[in-house]
Amino acid sequence: MEKSTENNNKKNFLKEGLQGDISKHHKESLGTAIPEGYFSTSKLSILDKIKSESNPTKFLKEDFSDINQHHKEYLGTTVPEGYFEKSKLSILDKIKEEVKQEVALEVKQPKKQLVFYMRSQFRYIAAASLVFILSLTVWLQNSNNQDDFDATYIESLAFEDDVLIESLLIDDKDLDAFADATLFDEVVVKAELSEQKLDNLIINSLMVEDSLLDDYMDDKLLETIIL
Amino acid sequence: MSKDIELVKKLQNPTLKDSTFSELLDVYQERLYWHIRKIVATHENADDVLQNTFIRIYKSILKFEGKSSLHTWMYRIAYNESIRFLEKNNKKRYDNIDEVSESNLEVLFQDEYFDGGEIQKKLHRIIASFKEKQKRVFTMKYFDDLSFRQISEILDVSESTLKSTYYTCVKIIEQKILM
Numbered sequence: 001m002e003k004s005t006e007n008n009n010k011k012n013f014l015k016e017g018l019q020g021d022i023s024k025h026h027k028e029s030l031g032t033a034i035p036e037g038y039f040s041t042s043k044l045s046i047l048d049k050i051k052s053e054s055n056p057t058k059f060l061k062e063d064f065s066d067i068n069q070h071h072k073e074y075l076g077t078t079v080p081e082g083y084f085e086k087s088k089l090s091i092l093d094k095i096k097e098e099v100k101q102e103v104a105l106e107v108k109q110p111k112k113q114l115v116f117y118m119r120s121q122f123r124y125i126a127a128a129s130l131v132f133i134l135s136l137t138v139w140l141q142n143s144n145n146q147d148d149f150d151a152t153y154i155e156s157l158a159f160e161d162d163v164l165i166e167s168l169l170i171d172d173k174d175l176d177a178f179a180d181a182t183l184f185d186e187v188v189v190k191a192e193l194s195e196q197k198l199d200n201l202i203i204n205s206l207m208v209e210d211s212l213l214d215d216y217m218d219d220k221l222l223e224t225i226i227l
Numbered sequence: 228m229s230k231d232i233e234l235v236k237k238l239q240n241p242t243l244k245d246s247t248f249s250e251l252l253d254v255y256q257e258r259l260y261w262h263i264r265k266i267v268a269t270h271e272n273a274d275d276v277l278q279n280t281f282i283r284i285y286k287s288i289l290k291f292e293g294k295s296s297l298h299t300w301m302y303r304i305a306y307n308e309s310i311r312f313l314e315k316n317n318k319k320r321y322d323n324i325d326e327v328s329e330s331n332l333e334v335l336f337q338d339e340y341f342d343g344g345e346i347q348k349k350l351h352r353i354i355a356s357f358k359e360k361q362k363r364v365f366t367m368k369y370f371d372d373l374s375f376r377q378i379s380e381i382l383d384v385s386e387s388t389l390k391s392t393y394y395t396c397v398k399i400i401e402q403k404i405l406m
Binding site for chain 2: 067068070071072074075076077078079080083084087088090091092094095098
């Protein structure tokens with residue numbers, strides 16, 4: 001009788017175990033217990049793990065509307081809290097400093113100002129003026145020479161004409177007088193001068209010859225006496 | 228896009244420049260920060276480079292001719308500033324971003340502002356193992372939220388090539404993460 005009751009209890013234990021609370025059943029039948037609320041926390045943990053590790057396709061197709069979250073989730077890279085606000089201010093400050101420094105540098109080292117005639121616009125004007133002046137000078141010089149040449153040429157032509165006309169109008173008497181005067185100048189004076197030169201030459205030659213003859217005579221005489 | 232054009236007009240106007248620059252910071256500061264951060268790794272470095280980048284933008288805004296979008300132009304400045312910073316710091320010349328990523332991973336994992344777990348580290352390593360072009364396309368699209376058209380402007384590569392590169396990267400990441 002006792003044995004049949006024990007068998008009935010075992011059957012009921014198995015039935016209860018399958019039909020009732022499995023944790024309670026394990027606790028009652030095996031003595032194995034679990035922390036309180038374990039399965040609710042465990043569920044979330046498993047779902048997270050599935051999200052990150054067990055489903056790589058989903059891992060790569062996650063929405064990344066938040067770029068920071070996206071980088072944190074997939075690359076594990078984070079930034080300090082409030083970093084971007086601070087960084088923005090820091091960048092703006094740095095830019096202000098840079099601008100100030102540039103302005104200060106410009107004040108300290110003002111741009112070298114060129115003397116007005118060295119500035120490019122003046123250089124072109126100066127070059128153009130120089131070319132103009134040179135070309136004007138050359139042109140004026142040429143035009144003056146041309147005038148001079150023309151005037152001299154015209155004058156000489158006029159003179160020749162005058163001479164010719166004058167020669168036609170000269171009297172025979174005047175012509176004879178001019179011929180006499182010229183004849184006197186050219187012939188008589190020159191003849192006298194040449195005669196005078198001839199006399200001088202003869203006198204000189206006579207004197208030189210005598211002295212040379214004396215010298216020669218002396219030398220020869222001495223030589224003959226000594227020898 | 229039209230907002231960008233308006234911003235540029237105001238920035239190129241000497242009287243409105245300072246007030247508009249604050250607006251520009253509101254719109255682009257975070258995006259540029261994250262772009263820089265992925266190159267220089269640590270927060271401290273990214274902060275330095277971000278400041279230099281915005282100072283350069285402020286100084287050269289008059290030179291912006293609108294041949295590309297404002298975002299693309301600033302993105303390029305940020306990239307160049309990051310590379311310049313790393314070269315100066317490491318006294319080494321970098322020809323591409325490949326060399327940078329490999330050496331920077333360990334620095335990043337030790338950074339105060341890195342709190343990623345194994346899976347994040349794994350993703351970093353996978354991205355670092357990509358070729359330079361793949362790396363740039365994937366990070367620009369996936370993390371910097373740039374459109375294929377904008378990436379095409381920056382890298383001078385056709386949109387179809389970019390799309391195929393991007394989806395190849397995604398496939399590689401999916402496979403490697405599951406391993």
